[in-house]
Amino acid sequence: MKPLLFTASAIALMMGTAACTEATSHAETTPPVATETAAATPDQIKDERAADLEEMTRADIEPAARDTYTMAPDELFASSLIGSAVLNPVGEEIATVADVWIGEAGDTPKLIVREGGVAGVGGTLHAVGFDNALIENVTDGEEPDVRVTYSEASLEGLPEFEQNGIDDYRLASEAMGTTASLAFGDTLARVNDFIMKADGTPEYVVISDGLAATTKFVVDADTLTIEQGDGDGSLLIDVDADAFAHAKVLPADQ
Known part of the structure; x- marks a missing residue:
């Protein structure tokens, strides 16, 4: 009778050991459940890009070569x-x-x-x-x-034109030759001219990078803003470092 009991106990012990081994093996081979990370929204990407650009200077992202701006047949300089x-x-x-x-x-x-x-x-x-x-x-x-x-x-017989203030930069001649601040860093630029359509639409501002630079760049006219009021204005070129680094160059003979 005792040998039978021993055999039954041994079988039970072996079955329990096998079950534990199988459970352990299953736990070790089951891959962890992946946790999904929410994708960045377009606004978040834009904000991150803007933050990066604030820390850049134009030299950090200057292209190897710039494109040259070609005047269209119906364009002319304000000058x-x-x-x-x-x-x-x-x-x-x-x-x-x-x-x-x-x-x-x-x-x-x-x-x-x-x-x-x-x-x-x-x-x-x-x-x-x-x-x-x-x-x-x-x-x-x-x-x-x-x-x-x-x-x-x-x-x-037309009304006489009277300007409200002096050097408020609303006349082309007042802006041309004036120093303007660039919207990034502590960089200054000089306003050289305006490129206009023959119907009077100002399309681009021609600027040089720095006060003594000879290279002239072409940026959108709507980036030129007046920071202060009549008679005491100052000019701002509202472009970031990336946009200015890729502005086209005006040929030296223009």
């Missing part, structure tokens, strides 16, 4: 307009272009013309909308003609 002859509908000179009103984003650009005066001094200034003017002979290096819908008498 080429200033001093141009203003013609009446039959081609007679009745005034000269004294300046170009650039204004701020959303403003309607205007020609500021001078009737009378000598060598750009004296006379009376009037604002003429580009919708009443046709810019002719827009070619590289040539001063265009400005043909308006007014006779000399009707031009003289």
